Structure formats: C-alpha cells, structure tokens
Amino acid sequence: MQEGSSDLTSFPHRHLLGIEGLSPDQITVLLDRSEIYVDQNRQVNKKKTLLRGRTIINLFFENSTRTRTSFELAGKRLGGDVINMSVSTSSIKKGETLIDTAMTLNAMHPDVLIVRHPHSGAVKLLSEKVNCAVINAGDGSHEHPTQALLDALTIRRRRGTLQGLEVAICGDITHSRVARSNIHLLLTMGARVRLIAPATLLPTDIARLGVEVFHDMASGLENCDIVMMLRLQQERMQGGFFPSIREYFTFFGLDYTKLANAKADALIMHPGPMNRGVEIDAEVADDFGRSVIREQVEMGVAVRMACLEVLTENLGQTMLRNT
Numbered sequence: 001m002q003e004g005s006s007d008l009t010s011f012p013h014r015h016l017l018g019i020e021g022l023s024p025d026q027i028t029v030l031l032d033r034s035e036i037y038v039d040q041n042r043q044v045n046k047k048k049t050l051l052r053g054r055t056i057i058n059l060f061f062e063n064s065t066r067t068r069t070s071f072e073l074a075g076k077r078l079g080g081d082v083i084n085m086s087v088s089t090s091s092i093k094k095g096e097t098l099i100d101t102a103m104t105l106n107a108m109h110p111d112v113l114i115v116r117h118p119h120s121g122a123v124k125l126l127s128e129k130v131n132c133a134v135i136n137a138g139d140g141s142h143e144h145p146t147q148a149l150l151d152a153l154t155i156r157r158r159r160g161t162l163q164g165l166e167v168a169i170c171g172d173i174t175h176s177r178v179a180r181s182n183i184h185l186l187l188t189m190g191a192r193v194r195l196i197a198p199a200t201l202l203p204t205d206i207a208r209l210g211v212e213v214f215h216d217m218a219s220g221l222e223n224c225d226i227v228m229m230l231r232l233q234q235e236r237m238q239g240g241f242f243p244s245i246r247e248y249f250t251f252f253g254l255d256y257t258k259l260a261n262a263k264a265d266a267l268i269m270h271p272g273p274m275n276r277g278v279e280i281d282a283e284v285a286d287d288f289g290r291s292v293i294r295e296q297v298e299m300g301v302a303v304r305m306a307c308l309e310v311l312t313e314n315l316g317q318t319m320l321r322n323t
C-alpha cells in the first residue's frame, strides 16, 4: 500500500485504541503532525496553549516510566492539565472495578483518558463507557499504538519512507503488544516484516498476518534494514519459555556477530525498558552510529502530542455537532 498525503481532518476516530484498522492516510496524518512537534520540542520555549482548558488523565494499571512521563510531558507542552493516577494510589486497590473507576473519572469531565492495563481488550471496554477520547497506552499483549507510531516516525526520519523496508522484529513476540502494533503499522505502510523468535515465543498462527517467520537470527537478519529488539516479558510468562537467560542471549540476543548479517547501515531499535545482556548486548545498544534507541524516546513525546492534538480536535467537532 502507498503512503498517502494527509491533512488534519482525515483522522476520523474518536479514540486511538490500536493501529489495526487505521489506513495509510490516517497513520500519515499522525506522523506528519508529529514532525512539527519534534521541531518544537527542540526549541527553548516548548510550551503551546493548544490544550488550554483541557483535562488529560493518565490512568495506569501497570508500571511505566517512559510512556507515562512521555504522555505527561506531551499534555503539558500543549498547555493541558495533566493528572497522573497509578493503581497503587487508586480505589482499584480497594476493590473498585475497572468500569466503576472509568465512570467515576468520566463524571469529572476529562477530555482525554490515557489508559494502560494488563489485560488485552480492557482499554476498548473502558472506551465504550466514557464520553471523552481514550488513548491506549498498552493493553496486555494486544496493542501499544503510540509505540508503533514513534517507531515509524524514527524510521521515516532516518530512511525517508517505510515503503519497501525489510524490518526484523526479534524476541518475545508472543507477549509483545509492541510487536503486534508494529506489525500492523509496518505492513499497512508497505514495509516487509520478518519475525525472529524461538517457537515458544511466537504465536502459531502469526504468519497469517503476512509476516515471514524465522527461528534463527542469522537467516532472519540477512540483509534487513531495521532490527527491532524486544524485551523478554517475564512478568507475562507462566512457566518456562526458554532454557536459561544465557542460552537465550546466545541464540537470540543481538550482538555484533549476529548483526553482521543485516545491512551494514541497519538501524537498531528497542522500545525499552532494555535488558542489557539478555536481548541485546550493551555495546550494540550504545552504538552511536546505528542505535536509535534514545531517538525513539524523543519521538515518543512528539507522537503523543500529535495524538492529543488530533483527538481533542475531533472531540471539539463532536461537541459542536451535538449542540
């Protein structure tokens, strides 16, 4: 599929729950808007008033450092009021259900709820009960749309396009919402996707999405443009999925020997948090010429600003239509 041209009005969704189902044009709208914020975030004065008067609630049922901070910065840089709620300090601890929490927050008239939850589908369920826009900041092993968008922005800025690139996503695919969102985005934008993982960390029917599956790094990485590493999500594993960390690193950890199979200028990516010596060698992670891991973090703030802008713009239009 072609990458499309875009304007602000062509993102017709109230929520951002996932990448699956978005068109190339809709993805391009978000990436193009993000570009403006990358520049703005590099200025001394980073603050805008676009979201003045808007209330954004960060509702995180799972731990997070970069995503929560990134959304908080994004909202504040656009002039919105941002409130952070984490489960440890909320009524969930006292037994309140997800829906009751959502309804309680909804009664306070937020404009955007940013939600992370350990269960796949929980964010969509919540979005059906509230009047505001909802952004999925990661639901179980389902989707993490802003991560895929920031990855796409990082790649597009470095390579000029996503079309025709060979992207290898390596590691714990089974438990990774990052992998799922990236697969949808990259295929929609015309990239080719290879998955490299031990059979135990790959869903059996994954090839039906249109990806190529490999069980060894050497052949999987051959001639690829982008190497995207994933964290071993041990908090989502019940039982043994691999013999030991040492064996995992030997066969699937990214080191210079394995990387030599990729193109000489292949970019190295990782969504973080990174386990050095588990899925990636420390030196490779810090390779200035090729690792774009820090750049991904920078792009994250810009992408989240774009998502907040586009969704609150839509909210304004819905409100006008309803009056």
Ligand code: ASP
Pocket: 138, 144, 177, 178, 230, 231, 233, 271, 272, 273
């Ligand atoms: N930060 C990403 C996520 O929330 C990746 C990870 O945790 O490994 O899914």
